[in-house]
Amino acid sequence: MSKQETLPLDLIYHWESAKAESVYMTQPVGGGKTVDYTWRRAVGEARRMAAYLKSLDLPENSRIGIVSKNCAHWIMSDWAIWMAGHISVPLYPTLNADTVSYIIEHAEIPVMFVGKLDDWDSMKSGVPESVRCISYPLSPPTDFETWDDIVANNSPLEENVKREADTLATIVYTSGSTGRPKGVMLSFANLAYAASGAADRLEVTSEDRYLSYLPLAHVFERYVGELVSMNKGFHLYFAESLETFVDDLQRARPTLFIAVPRIWTKLQHGVFEKMPKKKLDKLLRIPLVNSLIKKKILTKLGLQHVRYAGSGSAPLPHDILEWYRNLGLELLEGYGMSENIAYSHTTQPGRARTGYVGEPLPGVEQKIGENSEILVKSPTTMMGYYKDPEKTREAFTEDGFLRTGDMGEIDELGRLRITGRLKEIFKTSKGKYVAPAPIENKLMTNDNIEAVCVSGENQVQPYCLVMLSEAAQAKRDDPDFRKELEKEFVDLLKDVNQTLDPHEHLRFMVVVKEPWTIENNFLTPTMKLKRNVVEDAYRDKVDDWYAQDKTIIWE
Template identity: 30%
Template sequence: MSDTQTLIENRPPSVATLFTERVAATPDAEAFRYPVPAPTGQGPDDWKSLSWGETAARVYAIAAGLLDLGVAAEDRVALLSATRIEWLLADLGVMCAGGATTTVYPSTNAEEAAYILADSGSRVLIAEDASQLAKARERREGLPELGHVVVIDATGVEPAADDPEGWLLTLAELEARGAAYLKQNPEAVKKRIGAITSDQLATLIYTSGTTGRPKGVRLPHDNWSYMAKAIAATGLITKDDVQYLWLPLAHVFGKVLTSGQIEVGHVTAVDGRIDKIIENLPVVQPTYMASVPRIFEKVYNGVAAKARAGGPAKYKIFQWAAGVSREYAKAAQDNFRRTGRVSVPFALGAKHKVADALVYSKLREAFGGRLRAAVSGSAALSPEIGYFFSGAGIHILEGYGLTESSAASFVNPGEAYRTGTVGKPLPGTEVRIADDGEVLLRGPGIMQGYHGLPEKTEEVLEADGWLRTGDIGELSADGYLRITDRKKDLIKTSNGKYIAPTETEIRFKAICPFLSNVLVIGADRNFCTALIALDEPTLLSWAGDHGLGGRSYSEVLAAPATRELVQGYVDRLNAGLQRWQTIKQFRLLPRDLDVEHGDLTPSLKLKRPAVEREFKHLIDEMYEGARES
């Protein structure tokens, strides 16, 4: 048996046990950094730190407070909050109390939040602030099992006349209550941790889903213990790393990162405010971070827009440097595949050195100057954007997994990463491709099933443990996986041709720097069309240089010059597609697609049916009386 197999197979029964081991091993080492926001207009945020020992003191106090509230093994405790240090502390507190965390996105409306709280049977809700508390109050009559609400930020929170006694308390009060409980029962939390079994429910994550009600995915402690050991076994993270964590912790991608951190013991700087990412990176100076493709797309388009705004000469330099970057990355990866060494032809290396001084070095500084690697997941990243960053020295390691597989089933292996693939399976995870191209997974990271939905579980989870992912993929001879599309998203035209819309959409993102989102349509039609949402700041910047300055966004969208601009990029896209894949018509959307309007899931995946419903009139317009030329 290899050292890696031994490491993974001898995993402890719970992350709570892993956490106690980490605290015992490095109590004084830094565990977390978090911002204390400065008053408006009074300078930058102040960042504070917690050692592992200080973290444990708060976690155990929260755990004991929950025990005092009567939380028993596997009792659900819901977390309705944005990503912040208290989310991590509360989640660890729930696990150390033997409970199970139910995650709820802060963007979830009151109706859906109440559905998740009721369906999960959550007994306690830990809510971020007054606005999240209001969601529970609004639907309290339908939540008879919800015995307590704990509020993290008590600003503006007041008890209501109809609040049951003891129903509302602050996180500070819960911790104080827990500290008092531990004085009377000093071994209580330790005993609860010791009683946790590997098959005990640890987390209930509700998939946001692109259609219908969300389903609760049951993930036991063993899933997270396995993930912790398997991530460590890849060697991608070390104890000396500094992670910048902004991803929503209600999502499985954000959640899995904490397991790896606990096993390895590195520092995590946590701040879920997306509008602070650019400001925080030079302060945190992370060595690695995880993100979703949308962020890399925005950075790429932002850099291109800034270069364009600097005038024709500066934009020409950027375009040249971008081309060199892609050429360099492709050559370096191809050579590594053949020889195991990163090297490129001398002339290309010389060009790259010049481009680095002019463009790439500034880009790396914007990421904090120390970024060794960035992990991208949740959706596919355009290979052309991936190659651009790779050649610029920002190595994006794409990974793959589902909520149902505890997030991290595949990841690209360090220096041997291959842009355009999601890498190799984690140690201990099996993969095979079904006859119809669907990716099947099996291993210790696979869920127990959907909460209270045995029929839905049977649809995706085979009796022998294989999970049907719903994704179509290709596996290389040496084990690298490439995801080509979602099985249910494949388009079959009325001419009988199958089209993978995601592949076309990803290509367009690499071609059009003005693009924010795109949806390719064509199911049961005789040609393909597209709904296109443009990036407002980038478009308005262009408008100012093309005689459209001072006009509103809607006026710029309606201008013939804008249509002509986008048509040029569509023509470039079509030049690289098969005839039946080409976009014959498109419509520009009046606004961007976003979570608030229900167009995207909280992890920024397209809700295709929702977008098609809302903009049905534009789709009908494109096909009305039209014939394929």
């Protein structure tokens, strides 16, 4: 069997014997304490849970849910579900009860693992009493059967269960930036190819270390954190909480680190809070001092051992990208979607080009279709949408390419540039089309801005809504700070407008009062802006804003 065909279960059986006593996962359990799971222990517990699941006599290929923040038991649950002959269905740990209810009903989930959660109370009403729930050691208090009791009371499944490459392994429900989430069906072959291709491209080895904290329910973390670690057998660490994140990083000393743009921005803002940007830039220009400063910053961030760092999910502003690269961090951008396990493109070390998300990963074909739409095809392309043949047909071209919905262009070296999203483009009252994402990216270069939404459908000119960074938000009501910031934003709009076509010029900027968060539904669980939710929230105020005829408006 070639490496690219090695399926997930075959990988864990291999490590179970080849690295039996090597630590695979390190799990924080509170109070600075951790529990280590060797390969023997992790696969052994999964075998016992699989035996229990089989004892329930569920129909073959039943959909089993996992709702939990990242932890060792999440990974072991996935394995147990596969060993028992079933299909795993991850749910984001930040979903509301309505969406939980929808996914359980749509996927017809009879059993669900309820794990490490911050707000189980707001979710549990979405779980019908008919669903059998199993809790983890780190779960909130419940009266469910517990993982530890089940593992203690069941003998391990002795056989090395095989699952066919082309059978359904998991249904990943999209994070739903618009409408109801769709169930993306991924096969074992899809998962295996993504793991192998990424590991080869980045020359990952068994000596690497990785901190898992982005939601495992999302394909990006699933394939890098779970699948690539299974492919190469490297050490996987988990974060305990947002409050302990720096300590978690220091413990893991990751050699591979993945974050979304919002996190890279927050980390940078944290550095600037300790040392103002102007002062830092000045120190970094001093030859004898700059290397010490760079090392100190990366060490404080816990990233001093990182070989490759990745950013995905949304564009990362060029200034921020360059800032990290100047510190000596090899920050690579990636591009992908749930429909191909986020396995599509990544920048290669030494081959990055400003504004481009990189080159196709091994096995990925790319081309530009009608309306400049990016089309991709690879062995990681989904089987289709669960129970939705019509949307599945719409997702593909006649020659089998996946429609990404993104617009782009390809340079002479095959590097891809994303120029906008087809569904996000809006038309002004002058009949001119505006792609908001590239404009938002230009505005995000300001350190006081954490998130931006460019809008203005059917208006004379577009406008933008901005959410302040945490540091700026804390000083929002200070008259002197506000005056200084307003001048800064006026200059920012002027500079950005000079780079845009006349019909794209922003008429004004609104500084919003309420933060946009996952909890208030302005962001998806992967911290992408829900554009329709943001626009709906402010729709009634737009005409008044235009009537004010101001450049900067404070909500």
